[in-house]
Amino acid sequence: MSRIAALFNKSKSAQKKVLNVYCTAGYPALDSTLEVMGALQRNGADLIELGMPYSDPLADGEVIQQSGGIALENGMTIARLFDQLKDFRKVIEVPVVLMGYMNPVIQYGFENFCQKAAEIGIDGLILPDLPPLEFEVQYSSILKKHHLDFIFLVTPETTEARVRMLDKLSSGFLYAVSSSSTTGHEKDFSLVEKYLCRLQGYQLNNPILVGFGIKDKASFDQTTRYTDGAIIGSAYIKALDGQKDKTAIEAATKAFLKTVL
Amino acid sequence: MSQQIGRQIYLKREDLNHTGAHKINNAIGQVLLAERLGKKRIIAETGAGQHGVATATVCALKGLECIVYMGEVDIQRQAPNVARMKMLGAKVIPAKSGSKTLKDATNEAIRDWINNPSDTHYVIGSVVGPHPYPDMVARFQSIISEEIRWQLKEKTGNELPTHVIACVGGGSNAAGAFYHFLNEPTVELIAVEAAGLGIHSGHSAATTTLGTPGVLHGSKSIVMQTPDGQVVEPHSISAGLDYPGIGPLHAHLFASGRGRFLSATDQEALKAAFNLTRLEGIIPALESAHALAGLEQVAFPENSKIVVCLSGRGDKDMDTYMKHMTEFD
Known part of the structure; x- marks a missing residue:
């Protein structure tokens, strides 16, 4: 069983909600990637979404774009990331999914990328600018071959038929964007609840994690009433506040996750 | 010559x-399409400002809200077009990331569209972007x-x-x-x-x-x-x-x-x-x-x-x- 599937089995039987936290590779410092991941694991994150910085991150808001910009200035690349992570499974047990954009992955070589990611112990991929048709025709077999999960995003605008199609193409979990939005925006929760309730009613194959706009315990509890867990991104990046020091990263992560859990 | x-x-x-400029050819087509789709809000990116002016013009004619994203650098070097867009009733929002030019204005416009998918039509000004835009334009x-x-x-x-x-x-x-x-x-x-x-x-x-x-x-x-x-x-x-x-x-x-x-x-x-x-x-x-x-x-x-x-x-x-x-x- 994959690490992600095992996580959801465990959390379901314990009636717990999964907390997925996003961090940007190479941020705050080039070499802080593993420190941030370690701090997240120690302080209660069940799953880590590790962002690969990109010059034009269309699906992300300002906070994550800025962190990615700093990471790129720090010199972060996919090759460097794989190098930083080559032994990460000795210290990180929680599932890790890589989030990024198609262009850097294509330049690295899609199959090379998947092979390398699987080799070091990455569990899945999120590439919001890879359309489902291209995925199905060109890429899904490569992911299967390397036993990597691939996670699609759905929004309140996504029709039932398309949600079901994306559920079928996804494995690991389905990423429910809490409104049709780029990351880090405030939400009207009554509309969000209606939408999450609708998704719950579909009884999909994959667990649902809701993301975008979650920043504290209140919003975490509210959205996870209808889902298997939630994803926090911008709020955590803000909390890190660019501090490069190891103890500061640990302290900021601890303080932040306390406000959520 | x-x-x-x-x-x-x-x-x-x-x-x-x-x-x-030629930009009006596409702006008229897409705004008519937006009207047919029942969209109330029009957004566009612009580089030189010609596409922004064209879109703002059609929106003025049609009584539609118009928001134009434009790189901060371009706002400075194409000031007359910024003034025209404003006079036509459009809101010009500066794109401040990256090189602060057309690419960044396009990023911002796509983000706006992701956040406002139901009431908004994004009028892309060139033969770029996701399908069907390159074909349509x-x-x-x-x-x-x-x-x-x-x-x-x-x-x-x-x-x-x-x-x-x-x-x-x-x-x-x-x-x-x-x-x-x-x-x-x-x-x-x-x-x-x-x-x-x-x-x-x-x-x-x-x-x-x-x-x-x-x-x-x-x-x-x-x-x-x-x-x-x-x-x-x-x-x-x-x-x-x-x-x-x-x-x-x-x-x-x-x-x-x-x-x-x-x-x-x-x-x-x-x-x-x-x-x-x-x-x-x-x-x-x-x-x-x-x-x-x-x-x-x-x-x-x-x-x-x-x-x-x-x-x-x-x-x-x-x-x-x-x-x-x-x-x-």
Whole structure:
């Protein structure tokens, strides 16, 4: 069983909600990637979404774009990331999914990328600018071959038929964007609840994690009433506040996750 | 100009369109479509401001809310168009990330659209972006080559030129000027990109020379990027050509050899603009001046009948032209 599937089995039987936290590779410092991941694991994150910085991150808001910009200035690349992570499974047990954009992955070589990611112990991929048709025709077999999960995003605008199609193409979990939005925006929760309730009613194959706009315990509890867990991104990046020091990263992560859990 | 070059040159006068460029062809089409789709809010990105002005114009006519994203750098260098958009009732929002030009304005517009999908239509101004935009914009702009055909027939008795030249940033006027000649093998299609300060100066927007296959703004094409796949910030004196990609149609024309790709530097474009102004009494847009500069790079056979797409007029570029006036006196 994959690490992600095992996580959801465990959390379901314990009636717990999964907390997925996003961090940007190479941020705050080039070499802080593993420190941030370690701090997240120690302080209660069940799953880590590790962002690969990109010059034009269309699906992300300002906070994550800025962190990615700093990471790129720090010199972060996919090759460097794989190098930083080559032994990460000795210290990180929680599932890790890589989030990024198609262009850097294509330049690295899609199959090379998947092979390398699987080799070091990455569990899945999120590439919001890879359309489902291209995925199905060109890429899904490569992911299967390397036993990597691939996670699609759905929004309140996504029709039932398309949600079901994306559920079928996804494995690991389905990423429910809490409104049709780029990351880090405030939400009207009554509309969000209606939408999450609708998704719950579909009884999909994959667990649902809701993301975008979650920043504290209140919003975490509210959205996870209808889902298997939630994803926090911008709020955590803000909390890190660019501090490069190891103890500061640990302290900021601890303080932040306390406000959520 | 025909005398100067020694060949028959025809200018396709898109600069005479209302709002001053070919951009209105697409803006009218897309806003009508948006109206039909029941959308109440129109957003657009703009580089030189011509697409922003065109979209704001159609929105004023139709009574629709209009928001235009424009790079902060472009807002400064195309001030007259910013003023026009504002007078037309549009809200101009500066894009402050990256190089603060067209690429970044496009990022912001796509983000806005992701956040407001139900009431908003995004009017993309070039043959870029996710499907169906490259196809749709090319079709709306194809009126350019449709008109070239019948206007040329009217003037010369034959609707086929030997060459069509157009500038390419994203490539909408070129897509329109080439469209009805794509399947006419006798017509040579020539695209002129912006070489900026020189192709290998590190300050250029000559995508086919400097770029490699990649994905930008939702389509796979040729993209100026680092070996790691980070998009490189381009440079051109012309805000409308200051883009690190080209539409996928153009990438295909380049890869298949159907199109011939040239480039003109900032300086060559300026020279061509002053040349046309003094010869013909037409002040071209800086973008279109790149197409004119391309004319000097080709050894055209005798009896060539060359159409240059004069995509826009130069009113918006007067600041830049005045700065360089003494060089060309």
